[in-house]
Amino acid sequence: MKSLRLLHLLFSLCATSLVYAYPQFIGHGYTSCKNCHYSPWGGGALTDYGRATSGTLISSRAFYPKSMSEEQIAQISGFLFRQPKQKIVRTQINYRGFQLVNNPGSTKNETKRWINMQADARLVLNFGENNNFFMVGNIGYAPRPLGAPKEADQSEVRSREHYLGINFTPKFSLYAGLMDKVYGLRVVEHIAYSRTFTETTQNDQVHGVAAHYIDTNWELGVHGFAGNLEQEKEVQTQGFSLMTERTIFSEHRIGLSAMSTKNEFINRLSYSAHTKLNLHDGSAILAEVGQTNTKAAAADEAKAGRYALFQTYIRPIRGLYFLTNIEYSVPDLELKPYTVRIGPAVQYFPIQRMELRFDIYNTRNFNPESATVDAWMYLLQTHIWL
Amino acid sequence: MSYFLILLHTVFLSGCQNWGSNSLDENRYGNSSVDTTNDPDPNFHAAYTVIKTHCISCHNYHSEWASYTSSAKWLESNDIVPGNDVSSPLVNMLINEGGDMPRGAGSISEAEYQALKLWIREIPNP
Numbered sequence: 001m002k003s004l005r006l007l008h009l010l011f012s013l014c015a016t017s018l019v020y021a022y023p024q025f026i027g028h029g030y031t032s033c034k035n036c037h038y039s040p041w042g043g044g045a046l047t048d049y050g051r052a053t054s055g056t057l058i059s060s061r062a063f064y065p066k067s068m069s070e071e072q073i074a075q076i077s078g079f080l081f082r083q084p085k086q087k088i089v090r091t092q093i094n095y096r097g098f099q100l101v102n103n104p105g106s107t108k109n110e111t112k113r114w115i116n117m118q119a120d121a122r123l124v125l126n127f128g129e130n131n132n133f134f135m136v137g138n139i140g141y142a143p144r145p146l147g148a149p150k151e152a153d154q155s156e157v158r159s160r161e162h163y164l165g166i167n168f169t170p171k172f173s174l175y176a177g178l179m180d181k182v183y184g185l186r187v188v189e190h191i192a193y194s195r196t197f198t199e200t201t202q203n204d205q206v207h208g209v210a211a212h213y214i215d216t217n218w219e220l221g222v223h224g225f226a227g228n229l230e231q232e233k234e235v236q237t238q239g240f241s242l243m244t245e246r247t248i249f250s251e252h253r254i255g256l257s258a259m260s261t262k263n264e265f266i267n268r269l270s271y272s273a274h275t276k277l278n279l280h281d282g283s284a285i286l287a288e289v290g291q292t293n294t295k296a297a298a299a300d301e302a303k304a305g306r307y308a309l310f311q312t313y314i315r316p317i318r319g320l321y322f323l324t325n326i327e328y329s330v331p332d333l334e335l336k337p338y339t340v341r342i343g344p345a346v347q348y349f350p351i352q353r354m355e356l357r358f359d360i361y362n363t364r365n366f367n368p369e370s371a372t373v374d375a376w377m378y379l380l381q382t383h384i385w386l
Numbered sequence: 387m388s389y390f391l392i393l394l395h396t397v398f399l400s401g402c403q404n405w406g407s408n409s410l411d412e413n414r415y416g417n418s419s420v421d422t423t424n425d426p427d428p429n430f431h432a433a434y435t436v437i438k439t440h441c442i443s444c445h446n447y448h449s450e451w452a453s454y455t456s457s458a459k460w461l462e463s464n465d466i467v468p469g470n471d472v473s474s475p476l477v478n479m480l481i482n483e484g485g486d487m488p489r490g491a492g493s494i495s496e497a498e499y500q501a502l503k504l505w506i507r508e509i510p511n512p
């Protein structure tokens with residue numbers, strides 16, 4: 001038993017989770033996520049190439065001596081600043097936390113809290129010629145979910161992904177295990193309507209099998225899943241999803257997604273279209289529009305909601321990005337009210353392994369029958385990976 | 387390999403957090419969420435149906451409303467004041483009362499509004 005606990009401890013220390021992706025890096029010419037992530041749909045473990053790219057392309061070099069070459073920066077992008085001496089084991093540790101302030105300046109309603117969003121570790125094992133067979137796992141701290149009732153026995157340890165991957169050919173791969181659903185733009189903002197409508201937030205991974213095919217100008221992902229098998233059986237969401245993207249004008253992408261899920265209580269059908277536009281030198285535009293139709297089994301109630309996401313990323317200098325986020329949501333198409341959330345943000349990568357970010361969100365409801373007060377919030381975020 | 391996966395699951399994953407956006411689907415979409423055996427309040431079922439229809443989609447994400455399946459749990463939450471509908475945050479935050487809830491939607495119907503008020507008014511003030 002002691003040896004198992006020791007093994008657990010070692011795994012926890014060595015092994016992560018960064019279930020976030022940065023699709024805006026199409027602005028650096030990366031149309032596909034597969035270059036930098038083990039998952040071809042982005043998020044999760046970085047490949048050696050992805051780690052080096054984060055140091056040489058994404059992060060500022062203001063704090064490195066001028067004599068240090070880009071190659072030398074890439075060489076210290078490995079775990080704990082070391083260059084790996086073997087091909088099999090890759091590890092990563094991540095921490096992400098932020099100060100969240102709701103209704104800033106309000107004497108009555110201002111709330112402040114620090115949230116340790118993520119503190120976890122990841123282990124990747126590579127096997128075979130050209131690392132064509134690999135295992136990815138992560139485990140670590142996750143905050144107790146806000147919506148969870150007090151009596152629900154929810155641990156603060158979570159694994160957001162663990163799967164096996166096989167590259168059968170350079171173009172075709174299969175993945176099996178716990179993964180994010182293959183759907184739409186995997187933007188970092190897990191409160192985005194495009195992610196809450198479709199239940200693809202930071203805690204919505206499912207067990208299943210996914211296939212990925214990539215060709216010169218297009219790629220296709222198909223995902224069949226049985227739900228999160230750690231959950232109660234009746235709420236497990238079974239279904240399938242697919243996403244395809246095509247390169248247009250040699251450097252931009254357009255894509256389509258569809259997903260059908262069901263459990264004992266509700267059926268959902270979501271579909272969306274998205275685009276990633278390369279504005280060059282790291283600047284980019286992301287956009288997604290989609291709809292989710294729901295049908296509750298018990299009441300035989302059907303409802304359709306629609307969402308839109310529009311983000312711009314402007315990179316004035318290396319390491320620094322100015323963001324604009326505009327979101328639109330109509331929870332029920334039969335009703336007139338809708339919500340718009342807008343906000344600027346600044347994202348700064350001062351050195352490799354560190355991201356600092358400041359976001360402001362204004363949420364406004366438009367309702368022909370009544371006027372409501374705008375909701376404001378801002379967050380200061382720190383993200384460190386080793 | 388299968389031995390490794392079983393070991394991985396047994397040692398590392400059992401007992402891990404498993405909460406997701408779908409965890410309260412039974413409370414939100416099922417019809418057996420109200421605890422009628424332990425809560426004989428005749429007005430609660432109608433009130434809970436209003437809350438489930440208009441409030442829980444957001445308040446499930448930001449708070450725990452979907453789990454308040456009895457009058458007693460609502461009282462513990464301090465979102466209602468027993469016997470006093472006017473002073474209850476659940477009511478006085480409504481657009482019907484000049485508040486801004488439900489956000490992104492219109493006022494709830496008069497029948498639904500009255501169902502909420504009746505339920506709270508009829509809860510005895512200890």
